[in-house]
Amino acid sequence: MKLKHVYKTFYPDSPKEVKALTDINLTFEKGEFTTLSGESGSGKTTLLNIIGGLDSATSGQIFLDEEEISAYSEEKMAKLRLHDIGFIFQAYNLIHVLSVRENIGFIMKLLKFDEEKIEKRILELASILQIEEILDKLPSEISGGQQQRVAVARAVASRPKLILADEPTANLDSKNSERLMNMLRTLNEKEQVTVIFASHDKYVLQQSKRIIILADGVVIEDK
C-alpha cells in the first residue's frame, strides 16, 4: 500500500480548521507489522481511518496493489473493506443486537461462508481469545475487555489481508494484551497478514517490526 502526498484537513476554510495530516508519503509492504505512534492528537487514528477507507483524504492518493483506492466509490470501498480489511476499533464497535457468536460470524456471513465453516472458525477464535463462555451473550452483558476480544475475533475471522487496529490494547490487561499481540503476530507470520496499529502502548511498540511516529500530522520518524 502506498500513500502519496496525503493531506487531511477538518473544517477547511473555517475558523475551526484543523490540519490533521500533512504531506504523508508512506509505503506498507505485504506482511508488515507496523505501529503508527505519537501523542494524542498527532493524527495516527485519522491516518488509520484513511488507510482503511473509513474516511477520505482532503488531497493525495492511496494505492493498493498499484490501484488507486482513494478514487473508489463508497460502494467499491465497502467491498474492499469487507473482503480485504479487518478493523479493530478502540471503542470495540460491536453490533449490540447481535450476540458474541453472531458478531464474530457477521463478516463471514456477509462473505457467504459455509455455515459449518463459520461455526468452526468462531469456536477456534473463541478458544484462542478465551471467550467460549460468552458466545451466546449480547455485548451489553460482557465486560469491556471481553468486548475488545470479540472485536478482535470479528476482525480476523474472515482472514483479511490487512488488519487495522486502533489502540487494541487500551482496555486490556497485560495478560490479554500479550495474548492478543501473540495472535496477531501469528497471523502476520503464518498467513502474511499485514497489521497496522495506531497505538502508543509500549508493549505494542516493542512487538512491532516498524514504527512510524507522527507529530501534529507529520511523519517525524520511520524506523
Added chain:
Amino acid sequence: MYRHLAWLSIWRRKTRSMLVIMMIALSLSGLLGLQGLYDGMVSHLINTTIRSDSGEISLYAKEYRLNKSLDYRLSPLSTVENTLSKHQEISAYTMRLKQEGIVATARKSLGASLTGISLEKEQHFGQLDAFVTEGDYSFGKGNKGALIGSALAKKLNVTLHSRVIFTAQDATGEINAISFRISGMLKTGNPSIDDNAVFVSMEKMSAFLNLQESATQIAVRVKDTQNIEKIQNELQALWPDTDVLRWDELYPILIQMQELMDIFSLAFYAIVFVVATLGIFGVMLVSVLERMREFGIMLAIGTPYKMVRNQILLEAFFLGFIGYVGGAFLGGVLLFYMSTAGVDLRAFEAGLEMYGYSAMMYANMHLYYFFQAFFAVFFATLLSVIWPLRKLKKMKPIQTIQGKML
C-alpha cells in the same frame, strides 16, 4: 440477511419496539376517533333535520313557502298518498298540517307553530319517538295531548301535563283557540322544532283549522339516497303545480354549514393529521437516529449500503405496519363505541345547541378513514427514514460512528 437483522433488532429491543408501536397506535386511534366524531357532528345535524322535518324530499303547495297561508295547501291527499305508498323507491312518507300562531300559558305567550301529524307515520318516517325526552310519545286520551319542543317548553316554563292554549287563524280566516295538555317533550337537535313546535294529532288539527283531507307539507324518505334527484324529478313531473324540494334546497343553511364545517374540518383534520404524522415521524426518526452509530459500524466493517438501507426500511415499515394495525383496531373500537353509545357533551350543551348540535354526539365510521390513516403512517414512516438514509449514504462511515449527523 437484512431480514434476519431487522427481525433481531425489533425482537431484541422489545421495549423500544413496543414504545414505537404504541406511539403510532395511539396517535392513529386519536386521528381516527377525531375524524369520525367531526364527520358525525355534521351528518348528525343533517340526519336529525331529515328525520324530524324535511325527509329527503318535501312537497309543498306552490307559494306556501313564501306566504305561509292555508290557502296554499295540498289537497286532496288520497291521490298523492296512493302514489307515494306504491312507489318502489320511497321507504316512508308523512303528512303535516302546520299553522303559525301563539302558544300561551296563564303567564306567558310566545309565537310558535302548531303541526298536525300522525304519530304512527312519523315514527315510521323518522323515529320521532326517539326524540322524546320526557313524557310519552302519545297525544293521550281522546287525542287531547300535545308534544312540545323542549326549548319552547323551557321558555314557556311548562312541564308535563301543563295546559297550553294555541291561538291561530283557521282556513276561513276566523281566529280560533284550542287547549292541550303537554303529554311529551321533544329534543330533536333541529332548532326550528325544539324552539318553535307543538305537535298535535292530525284529526284535531284538521278540525281546529276547519279543513278536510289537507296538508301543508308531505315529507318523503327514499330508500337509496343516490336516487334523491331522480325521485324528485319524477314527483315534480307527476305534480307540476307543487313545489318538490330536496332537503338541501329546503335547508341551504345546512349545506352552507356543512361546507363551512368541511373547511373547518379539513383545517382541523390537516392539523391533527400533521400532528399525528409528525408524532409518528418523530418516534420513527429518533428510533433510527439513535442507531446511526450501529449502522455506521456495519458500513465500516464492509456491510453494503443497500443491505443497511433495506434493514432500516424493513424495520421502519414493520413497526409502522404493526402500529397501524394496532391503531386501526383501537381507532375502530373507539369509532364503534362513539358511533353507537355516542359521546356525552352535556357539559357544553348550551353552546352546542346554539349551533344546532346535539349534546350527544355520534361518530361516523367509514372505511376510507382507515385508508387515510394507512397513508398517514406510510407517509410518516417513509419521511422518517429518508433523511437518515440520505445522511448515511453521503457520510463516511467514521463520521457516522462518531455521531456527526447534524
